[in-house]
Amino acid sequence: MLTLHDYLPSQNGYKVRLLLSHLERPYRTRLVSIFEGEGRSPAFQALNPVGAVPVLELEDGRTLAESNAILFYLAEGTPYLPLGPWQRAQVLRWMFFEEDHVQNGLASLRHWTMTGKLARRMPEVIAAKRAGSLKTLGILEQRLAEHPFLTDSGYTVADISMFAYISRAGEADVSLEPYPGVRAWIARVRAQPGFLDEVHPYSIDPHSSGELP
Numbered sequence: 763m764l765t766l767h768d769y770l771p772s773q774n775g776y777k778v779r780l781l782l783s784h785l786e787r788p789y790r791t792r793l794v795s796i797f798e799g800e801g802r803s804p805a806f807q808a809l810n811p812v813g814a815v816p817v818l819e820l821e822d823g824r825t826l827a828e829s830n831a832i833l834f835y836l837a838e839g840t841p842y843l844p845l846g847p848w849q850r851a852q853v854l855r856w857m858f859f860e861e862d863h864v865q866n867g868l869a870s871l872r873h874w875t876m877t878g879k880l881a882r883r884m885p886e887v888i889a890a891k892r893a894g895s896l897k898t899l900g901i902l903e904q905r906l907a908e909h910p911f912l913t914d915s916g917y918t919v920a921d922i923s924m925f926a927y928i929s930r931a932g933e934a935d936v937s938l939e940p941y942p943g944v945r946a947w948i949a950r951v952r953a954q955p956g957f958l959d960e961v962h963p964y965s966i967d968p969h970s971s972g973e974l975p
């Protein structure tokens with residue numbers, strides 16, 4: 763059986779849980795207490811030297827880090843990843859966009875907002891991440907106001923990846939009110955068969971108000 767090394771409040775972890783739920787694929791969870799430094803333990807660093815979850819461990823012991831790489835791997839041969847090189851490149855295009863613009867923007871803001879760390883961050887850094895998040899949402903709105911999903915291949919891992927943090931923008935104090943196309947897309951994702959309607963607040967982890975080691 764697959765093992766997912768995970769931290770429940772992580773939306774990068776949620777992306778993988780969401781796809782596994784769509785695929786109805788059984789897996790076991792191995793929780794990693796990232797704020798207590800478990801990601802820095804030699805045992806975990808052997809799985810991912812970066813020290814971050816999620817990490818997928820296959821039945822034969824091979825391990826794969828990076829949420830978007832895990833999505834791409836698990837989606838192979840399923841309706842969540844198209845076949846053609848051009849179509850796959852479109853999926854990758856949005857997944858790289860997510861990695862670059864969402865993980866470094868909205869995801870950080872959400873983490874700091876939900877764990878009370880905002881006051882410990884430099885105002886210029888917060889302002890830059892807010893401005894970046896609005897720009898990102900504007901780009902998504904342009905696409906999603908005119909199209910049902912991010913690529914022309916229907917609902918794919920590009921949408922699954924993007925949904926994880928974009929759908930939680932309110933938790934970063936970023937309103938989705940000005941983005942009707944994005945909101946309609948969120949509703950479409952939520953209506954997909956096997957949608958996983960379970961997210962976990964940071965408050966389930968008493969260590970999450972501390973800094974990552």
Ligand SMILES: N[C@@H](CCC(=O)N[C@@H](CS)C(=O)NCC(=O)O)C(=O)O
Pocket residue numbers: 769772773774775796801812813814815816827828829830861865974975
């Ligand atoms: N680019 C990575 C980011 C992974 C990541 O930042 N994971 C966070 C939880 S959301 C983590 O484990 N942080 C612990 C650390 O970096 O020490 C991915 O997409 O998987």
